[in-house]
Amino acid sequence: MMDWLTTVDHKKIGILYLIAGGFFFLIGGLEAILIRTQLMYPDQKIFVGDTFNQLTTMHGTTMIFFAAMPLLFAFMNAVVPLQIGARDVAFPFVNALGFWLFFAGGVLMNTSWFLGGAPDAGWTAYAPLSSIIDPDGKFHGVDFYVLGLQIAGIGTLIGGINFLVTIINMRAPGMTFMRMPLFTWTVFVTSILITFAFPAITVALIELMFDRLFHGAFFEASRGGNNVLWEHLFWIFGHPEVYILIMPAFGIISEVVSTFSKKRLFGYSSMVFATVLIGFLSFMVWVHHMFTTGIGAVGNSIFAIATMAIAVPTGVKIFNWLFTLWGGNIRFTVANLFATAFIPTFVMGGVTGVMLAVPAADFQYHDTYFVVAHFHYVIVGGLILSVFAGLYYWWPKMFGRMLSEGLGKVHFWLFFIGFHLTFFPQHFLGLMGLPRRYFTYMPGFGLETGNFISTIGAFLQGLGMIVFLINIIVTARKQKDAGNDPWDGFTLEWTIPSPAPEYNFKQTPLVRGLDAFWKEKMAGNKEMTPAEPIGPIHMPSPSILPFVMSLGLFISGYGFIYHHYIVSGAGLVITIISMFLRSLFDDHGWHIEPEELEEHKGGKA
Amino acid sequence: MSEHTHEAVSDESKRHKHEGPRNHNLTYIVSALLTIFAFAAVLYGQLDRTFIILFIVVLGLIQAVFQLFFWMHAKEKGHFFPVIGIAFGFFIALTAVAAAVWWMWW
Amino acid sequence: MNRLKKCMRLIPLFAVMAFLLAGCGSDKLSALQPQGPVAREQLFLMKFSLSIMVLVTIVVFAIYVWVIVRYRQRKGQENKIPKQVEGSHVLEIIWTTIPIILLLVLAVPTVYYTFKHSADHRADKNAIHVKVTGHQFWWQFEYPDFNIATAQNLVVPANKTIALELASADVSHAFWVPSLAGKVDANPGPVNVLYFQADKIDMFQGRCAELCGASHALMNFTVQSMAEADFQKWVDKMKSPVTVPADAKPGEALFKENCMACHQVSAQGLGVGPNLNGFASRPYIAGVLDNQDAAKKDDNLHKWIADPQGQKPGTKMPAFGQNFGGNLTDDQINQIVKYLHSLN
Amino acid sequence: MAQTHGVAALPAEPEKATLEGKNKLLAFWTFLGAECVLFGCLFATFMALRNQVPDGPTAQELFDLKTVGWSTFLLLTSSLTSVFAIMNMHKGKHGATQLWLAVTVLLGLGFLILEIDEFTHYVHEGHKFTSSAFGTSFYTLVGCHGAHVTFGIIWITTLILQGFKKGLTVVTAPKYYVAALYWHFVDLVWVFIFTVVYLMGKVGH
Ligand code: HEA
Numbered sequence A: 001m002m003d004w005l006t007t008v009d010h011k012k013i014g015i016l017y018l019i020a021g022g023f024f025f026l027i028g029g030l031e032a033i034l035i036r037t038q039l040m041y042p043d044q045k046i047f048v049g050d051t052f053n054q055l056t057t058m059h060g061t062t063m064i065f066f067a068a069m070p071l072l073f074a075f076m077n078a079v080v081p082l083q084i085g086a087r088d089v090a091f092p093f094v095n096a097l098g099f100w101l102f103f104a105g106g107v108l109m110n111t112s113w114f115l116g117g118a119p120d121a122g123w124t125a126y127a128p129l130s131s132i133i134d135p136d137g138k139f140h141g142v143d144f145y146v147l148g149l150q151i152a153g154i155g156t157l158i159g160g161i162n163f164l165v166t167i168i169n170m171r172a173p174g175m176t177f178m179r180m181p182l183f184t185w186t187v188f189v190t191s192i193l194i195t196f197a198f199p200a201i202t203v204a205l206i207e208l209m210f211d212r213l214f215h216g217a218f219f220e221a222s223r224g225g226n227n228v229l230w231e232h233l234f235w236i237f238g239h240p241e242v243y244i245l246i247m248p249a250f251g252i253i254s255e256v257v258s259t260f261s262k263k264r265l266f267g268y269s270s271m272v273f274a275t276v277l278i279g280f281l282s283f284m285v286w287v288h289h290m291f292t293t294g295i296g297a298v299g300n301s302i303f304a305i306a307t308m309a310i311a312v313p314t315g316v317k318i319f320n321w322l323f324t325l326w327g328g329n330i331r332f333t334v335a336n337l338f339a340t341a342f343i344p345t346f347v348m349g350g351v352t353g354v355m356l357a358v359p360a361a362d363f364q365y366h367d368t369y370f371v372v373a374h375f376h377y378v379i380v381g382g383l384i385l386s387v388f389a390g391l392y393y394w395w396p397k398m399f400g401r402m403l404s405e406g407l408g409k410v411h412f413w414l415f416f417i418g419f420h421l422t423f424f425p426q427h428f429l430g431l432m433g434l435p436r437r438y439f440t441y442m443p444g445f446g447l448e449t450g451n452f453i454s455t456i457g458a459f460l461q462g463l464g465m466i467v468f469l470i471n472i473i474v475t476a477r478k479q480k481d482a483g484n485d486p487w488d489g490f491t492l493e494w495t496i497p498s499p500a501p502e503y504n505f506k507q508t509p510l511v512r513g514l515d516a517f518w519k520e521k522m523a524g525n526k527e528m529t530p531a532e533p534i535g536p537i538h539m540p541s542p543s544i545l546p547f548v549m550s551l552g553l554f555i556s557g558y559g560f561i562y563h564h565y566i567v568s569g570a571g572l573v574i575t576i577i578s579m580f581l582r583s584l585f586d587d588h589g590w591h592i593e594p595e596e597l598e599e600h601k602g603g604k605a
Numbered sequence B: 001m002s003e004h005t006h007e008a009v010s011d012e013s014k015r016h017k018h019e020g021p022r023n024h025n026l027t028y029i030v031s032a033l034l035t036i037f038a039f040a041a042v043l044y045g046q047l048d049r050t051f052i053i054l055f056i057v058v059l060g061l062i063q064a065v066f067q068l069f070f071w072m073h074a075k076e077k078g079h080f081f082p083v084i085g086i087a088f089g090f091f092i093a094l095t096a097v098a099a100a101v102w103w104m105w106w
Numbered sequence C: 001m002n003r004l005k006k007c008m009r010l011i012p013l014f015a016v017m018a019f020l021l022a023g024c025g026s027d028k029l030s031a032l033q034p035q036g037p038v039a040r041e042q043l044f045l046m047k048f049s050l051s052i053m054v055l056v057t058i059v060v061f062a063i064y065v066w067v068i069v070r071y072r073q074r075k076g077q078e079n080k081i082p083k084q085v086e087g088s089h090v091l092e093i094i095w096t097t098i099p100i101i102l103l104l105v106l107a108v109p110t111v112y113y114t115f116k117h118s119a120d121h122r123a124d125k126n127a128i129h130v131k132v133t134g135h136q137f138w139w140q141f142e143y144p145d146f147n148i149a150t151a152q153n154l155v156v157p158a159n160k161t162i163a164l165e166l167a168s169a170d171v172s173h174a175f176w177v178p179s180l181a182g183k184v185d186a187n188p189g190p191v192n193v194l195y196f197q198a199d200k201i202d203m204f205q206g207r208c209a210e211l212c213g214a215s216h217a218l219m220n221f222t223v224q225s226m227a228e229a230d231f232q233k234w235v236d237k238m239k240s241p242v243t244v245p246a247d248a249k250p251g252e253a254l255f256k257e258n259c260m261a262c263h264q265v266s267a268q269g270l271g272v273g274p275n276l277n278g279f280a281s282r283p284y285i286a287g288v289l290d291n292q293d294a295a296k297k298d299d300n301l302h303k304w305i306a307d308p309q310g311q312k313p314g315t316k317m318p319a320f321g322q323n324f325g326g327n328l329t330d331d332q333i334n335q336i337v338k339y340l341h342s343l344n
Numbered sequence D: 001m002a003q004t005h006g007v008a009a010l011p012a013e014p015e016k017a018t019l020e021g022k023n024k025l026l027a028f029w030t031f032l033g034a035e036c037v038l039f040g041c042l043f044a045t046f047m048a049l050r051n052q053v054p055d056g057p058t059a060q061e062l063f064d065l066k067t068v069g070w071s072t073f074l075l076l077t078s079s080l081t082s083v084f085a086i087m088n089m090h091k092g093k094h095g096a097t098q099l100w101l102a103v104t105v106l107l108g109l110g111f112l113i114l115e116i117d118e119f120t121h122y123v124h125e126g127h128k129f130t131s132s133a134f135g136t137s138f139y140t141l142v143g144c145h146g147a148h149v150t151f152g153i154i155w156i157t158t159l160i161l162q163g164f165k166k167g168l169t170v171v172t173a174p175k176y177y178v179a180a181l182y183w184h185f186v187d188l189v190w191v192f193i194f195t196v197v198y199l200m201g202k203v204g205h
């Protein structure tokens, strides 16, 4: 237990992210099931009014910030250092801190369910709905949103910076930028997006917090404030955020598709270029979420064109994947089932995105189930499918055990069919006049069938998830059975034992080209050529401070929510003292000696 | 700490040329002058409003670049990523400001 | 052969899609059944962009199906290493330029209609000018040209441009009548504009499309289009003084005592609650309960006055029924119902 | 261990001598990039709301350029003194480094006192955080900068105190260097604050 609270090992932190993210995914999914249950028939009264709004808000927020982001961070931690041939990330301590901050924020926000009600202003928390304070002072929902996201956001930001530095500075000899595996590239770009997008929501949340707690006037029209300001700040962050989510997914697909077709990636350099271009463009399109806000035709048109432009580099990626498969020797393992299913599904979501980018038409689509359908196609059909692909692919490297392929196939088909049943009809529901965030709809307007099918689909997805949980349990109970390289992989993570030892590489490998391991295999080598002699390996010491620092902010969050500023102060003091301790006592770390390395051979201690 | 520490070189000639106080003092004087000009332009009060605003913003930008390059060593080698990073951050900041000015001010 | 099955399943989906687009949902609510020029042009844009998207999707799906069927691993090939291809300039140029061209084609009508549909028609002499104000959770409509105000049911002449000016009294809302025009937000700050026109005499459903609180889903309204002459009659009626039949007098007294603080019953009165002038002719009570069905409407109104929260959570109107913490007996409420339903 | 290194053994640029140092520097620059966006958004907010003054005095009536001039002077000078600190660090002169940092801190304190004085004055004039969108955005932007200054003062002070014990090593050098970078950045932001907030406020609209 203490081991997990104090660990600074990126592989363990990856597992922590996986567990926490998976847990929040189940919670978010449960909320989705409840939403769909309420909407199964017209005029139902199971969850009405604010209760339903709380479900919607918490579903969106939990899924985006506390499920999708940490699941991606799980892969970033588990895989990136291994792929670049590094012993660790640049800042192991900060890495742990990032995790605990995210976790503190997530827990803080979810406790709102038991403390008078969850936030209910939508995951976008548009002001002034979000800045209105409950006159009785009992309902604090949005305060939980503000502080929970703020704390988690800091964690994500430092995580992003950490991976940026890791990828720039910690690559093994010979691992030039243009030899980096595509997953690492996408993580690199995602980290850049995190670094430059999260400050925007930090500011937005600060402003909302000031309005709510200290009676500020940012969003209050009567004192000269402007609610559209919130929308700008939120989407300056929000749009890059959705690409933060999808980029690593693209990376996973690139790895899986190429491994299982036994072919190197088609058009590697254009893939890299497309990734960078998408990242850059993602900052230039935020207004497409605000076409109906009243920006005016000029602004709307400019941002419409900019938005459409993103389709081009994304298309490049799609076709490169297709042509990687073309002429390959394709194995349909479960990982590859998910990865290949991603391609058409994501395209369906992407093209509806381009349709949304037409402002005059978006006047009809906006805030309807058409939009809900669009983003679940790109998120569930894109991101979540790729997360599953990644899980089946890297599970052996993370845990030393292979997930069951048989159960995996059941999982895949239930989830995949359920997914399309849920979200395909929603396109039409939207066009037929069903706005989103509606807890009910009137019978007699043709909306019944679509909603019913959609709910059935959600139940199927739930079943699929249960099968996956069973798969995990079954797998965890069997012997470790994964070899170093179960899939005949291309990249460095497959050159070391599964699960990876604490120090990752006994000797830092020398990289001689793109797809480093594949290159050696083709040259008839079984292993990488080492770039250094065997020597003592320096390791960072574990520390409880990241946990304590996050705990401090967690406590302080409650202080702010309930206006007990002494408590907030006390929490902050805990955090600051921990920072001092960290600064005062240098971490000298410890060494693993060469003799020990021999003993460690074949697995983690 | 790690083994790299022992590669220490204490060769005076390897120090960067600008490392003398002259450049830094120069930056200081330039900054001070630019600041004074900006204040003066506003205090003088006879100039066209749009001109003053443009003028002081440009002076501010020049000063920022000066300090960035001399005091923060951004022009030295090995600062490729830092410069890109700051530039990109600045670029996004500028986009946000431009958006705010365009839609909410005029 | 799972692959194949999966793809076969997608083909009927697309057939369904085409079928549905040809006209589905209710002609009172669906954006797919436009009843005026603005919505019609928007449906054209949807169909136009959809055709491009279907084209793209078909190409991708075709390559996809081919690839996964043709290049799946067969028995005995487990160790075969396929030919490695690093890329192809020709192909890459093709799949960069063709999408660019498609998007340029899409961009032209996009920009054209974006400007067209954002136009401000308020100064147009032939247009009917209406000031719309969103409230949690009801809509107020003022006609500055006629000095009248109403709520929940927007009455307009058919075949005439209606120029709206939208704002909000509290949080953001969005005004949306799918079969007539796309939506625009009603913000508490600066006003937005929107215009539309109804082709025929009918009643259309409107929805609030921006999350605005507990009863966002119940902030419904209606747009009633009528012949020009009927519209004039309606305006005159709204302006003429209210006549109350004798049997509704007690109700009127009770109303004055309990409800006037928030509700006006006059040509242009505004208040915390909707102006109830001409209430009996509104299709719904508070947008959600039937107000026309002779068998139900009195009960519905009674239900509303006795317990508004039960019908619309979070509404600002207090409960009046004694069972719900109010001070009116069932009889008194019935009197008020009689009065309100006399307001034609 | 690193601490035992004498001054003579220090490399020319001790802050970049170790991988840890290099990582720290790069991370810090990236962090400053993020700070650019942070302040950019605050500036954007301020620009959007600066003329929204339904209640209380306007910027033009309020601002006193003399105080701002003095603040600017103090902060600019403190930026120069922190450069001196780093120059001395590069020469291996630990004592001088500490001294110049101390001067920097003192100048920063002076700036802070002026700012607090200025704010109390404004509040007195009726320009409060809650009085208008202008007030809220003004105090948030300028206050956020002030908070950065405060944090910088505390940070550099602890570094100086630590320095007495730990001396100048390849471990402490990156810390000094990064703190100086931070301080420059804070000064840089101030350039935009006096331009956009004070001078443009004085010009009026
Ligand atoms: C992973 C997340 C993700 C991704 C990747 C995307 C991708 C895209 N999104 Fe989406 N989007 C969201 C998540 C995402 N979105 C979310 C969460 C919302 C709602 C937020 C809220 O309000 O709650 C949203 C909302 C949203 C809107 C606002 C709708 C509204 O509220 O009215 C718009 C409008 O332009 C839009 C557009 C796009 C576009 C153009 C892309 C493009 O990147 C898609 C590009 C991909 C393709 C086009 C397919 C492949 C390309 C080819 C095969 C080449 C050929 C193609 C053509 C020539 C067309 N999205």
Ligand code: HEA
Binding pocket: A025, A026, A027, A028, A029, A030, A032, A033, A035, A036, A056, A057, A059, A060, A061, A063, A064, A067, A068, A121, A122, A123, A124, A372, A376, A379, A380, A384, A422, A435, A436, A437, A438, A439, A458, A461, A462, A463, A465, A466
């Ligand atoms: C990563 C992002 C993500 C993911 C993965 C999902 C996944 C799903 N979403 Fe969600 N969704 C959003 C992001 C996401 N969503 C966002 C941002 C919004 C907008 C919110 C807003 O408007 O503010 C939204 C809104 C949204 C709506 C619209 C609500 C409304 O407008 O009122 C609906 C309705 O159908 C919906 C459904 C679903 C369903 C059925 C799934 C399914 O795919 C979920 C599948 C998972 C499961 C079914 C889990 C099953 C678990 C179990 C069975 C175990 C039980 C667990 C325990 C007992 C612990 N989502």
Ligand code: CUA
Binding pocket: C134, C135, C136, C137, C172, C173, C174, C208, C209, C210, C211, C212, C213, C215, C216, C217, C219
């Ligand atoms: Cu009003 Cu939703």
Ligand SMILES: [Cu+2]
Binding pocket: A238, A239, A242, A285, A286, A288, A289
């Ligand atoms: Cu977007």
